[in-house]
Amino acid sequence: MKKIKDKEKEEDVVKKSNFIKRMTMTGQLTRLIIYISSIVPTIICVILAIFSLIGIIQPLRISSGDGTILIGTPTDFIVIALLVFSGVYGMYEFSRIRRVRKIDTRFPDFIRDLAESRRAGMTFTKAIMYSAKGDYGVLTPEIQKIARQISWGSSVEDALKSFAGRVNTKLIKRTISLIIEASRSGGNVADVLDAATKDARELKLLESERRAGMLSYVAVIYVGMGVFLLIIIVLCKSLLPSMITEGSEGVSSALGKPSSMTLTDVTSLFYYAALVQTGGMGIIAGVFEEGDIISGVKHMFIMILVSWMIFKFLVTGV
Numbered sequence: 001m002k003k004i005k006d007k008e009k010e011e012d013v014v015k016k017s018n019f020i021k022r023m024t025m026t027g028q029l030t031r032l033i034i035y036i037s038s039i040v041p042t043i044i045c046v047i048l049a050i051f052s053l054i055g056i057i058q059p060l061r062i063s064s065g066d067g068t069i070l071i072g073t074p075t076d077f078i079v080i081a082l083l084v085f086s087g088v089y090g091m092y093e094f095s096r097i098r099r100v101r102k103i104d105t106r107f108p109d110f111i112r113d114l115a116e117s118r119r120a121g122m123t124f125t126k127a128i129m130y131s132a133k134g135d136y137g138v139l140t141p142e143i144q145k146i147a148r149q150i151s152w153g154s155s156v157e158d159a160l161k162s163f164a165g166r167v168n169t170k171l172i173k174r175t176i177s178l179i180i181e182a183s184r185s186g187g188n189v190a191d192v193l194d195a196a197t198k199d200a201r202e203l204k205l206l207e208s209e210r211r212a213g214m215l216s217y218v219a220v221i222y223v224g225m226g227v228f229l230l231i232i233i234v235l236c237k238s239l240l241p242s243m244i245t246e247g248s249e250g251v252s253s254a255l256g257k258p259s260s261m262t263l264t265d266v267t268s269l270f271y272y273a274a275l276v277q278t279g280g281m282g283i284i285a286g287v288f289e290e291g292d293i294i295s296g297v298k299h300m301f302i303m304i305l306v307s308w309m310i311f312k313f314l315v316t317g318v
Contacts, residue, residue: 034088034089034092035089037088038084038085038088038089039085041081041084041085041088042081042082042084042085045077045078045080045081045084046077046078046081048077049074049075049076049077049078049081050074052072052073052074052076052077053074057072058072059071059072059073059076060072064316067316067317068316068317069312069313069316070312070316070317070318071312073318075271075272075275075318076308076312079275079304079308082279082300082304083301083304083305083308086297086298086300086301086304087301089297090297090298090300090301091298093294093295093297093298094298097290097295099138100167100168100169102137102138102139103138103139103142103167103169103172104169104171104172104200104204104207105204106136106137106138106139107139107171107172107175107200108197108200108201108204109136110131110136110139110143111175111179111193111196111197111200112193112194112197113127113131113134114127114128114131114193115189115190115191115193115194115197116190117130117131118189118190118193119190124156124183124189125150125156128143128146128147128150128156128159129147129150129151131143131147132144132146132147142163142166142167145162145163145166146159146160146162146163149162156183157180157183160176160179160180161176161180163176164176164177170203171200171203171204171207174199174203175196175199175200178192178195178196178199179192179193179196211289211290214288214289215289217288218285218288218289218299221281221284221285221288221299222285222303224281225277225278225281225303225306228274228277228278229274229278229306229307229310232270232274232315233310233314233315235270236263236266236267236270236315237314237315240263240266240267241263263317264317264318267311267315267317267318268318270311270315271311271315271318274307274310274311275304275307275308278300278303278304278306278307279300279303279304281299281303282296282297282298282299282300282301282302282303282304283296283297283299283300284296285299286298286299286300
């Protein structure tokens with residue numbers, strides 16, 4: 001009975017070890033850590049925003065020459081939650097995309113070497129194991145992971161699919177799919193690999209040209225954000241205060257409104273509009289730059305942070 005229990009414990013340890021290895025090899029462990037690191041502080045900030053809204057937490061008031069700086073309002077905690085999530089996740093995606101671009105650049109060299117190894121008479125498995133000893137920059141660790149998976153008993157096809165899933169780019173997915181189909185068909189794999197190398201280089205060139213063309217649109221979005229915020233600063237610091245003529249009814253009287261709207265109300269309205277506007281512009285900038293929404297998270301972080309700091313420390317009162 002004791003031997004059976006010990007055997008079950010050993011099997012559990014092996015299963016956990018294999019699970020961690022699979023998570024590490026596929027890159028899911030790193031992604032899980034990033035999700036936890038970004039979501040947990042975000043939830044804490046949302047809870048603090050609720051406490052601030054119901055009055056449990058009072059905002060800190062700091063007097064300045066131009067007005068009162070409020071720190072700790074419900075909006076502040078919501079903005080901090082957005083900044084934490086977009087900052088952590090955005091920087092992770094930014095570093096991942098930079099790394100993937102470098103991998104895409106060196107990937108055709110790896111395919112070319114595979115083709116040469118096949119022509120030299122090596123099997124596909126031996127060709128990959130041999131390439132794992134070479135130097136392909138940031139691509140080298142990924143090739144070594146492929147070689148380790150094969151040495152652990154995985155098939156070449158599964159190892160290549162796992163690699164394509166980790167890197168997750170159109171270029172590599174397309175090329176890996178082509179290689180797998182060529183190896184299944186049993187034709188002249190070396191010629192197919194040469195064609196895949198040429199195709200990968202052309203796709204990389206087209207992608208680089210598209211990105212270079214889109215950078216001007218990203219610059220226009222940032223200029224538009226700057227002009228938008230500059231206009232709001234001028235309105236809130238110069239034009240609107242000069243329109244106040246009757247105390248608390250200042251802005252509403254100047255605008256011809258019968259309500260009791262004050263300068264603080266208008267400033268808060270501009271504040272919320274700026275946060276929504278800059279957040280949306282950040283997402284659009286990412287779509288222009290990389291073609292997906294996720295790439296806009298880093299731009300959203302930058303734009304929301306700039307807007308929040310401008311309203312907190314220049315406009316004040318929100």
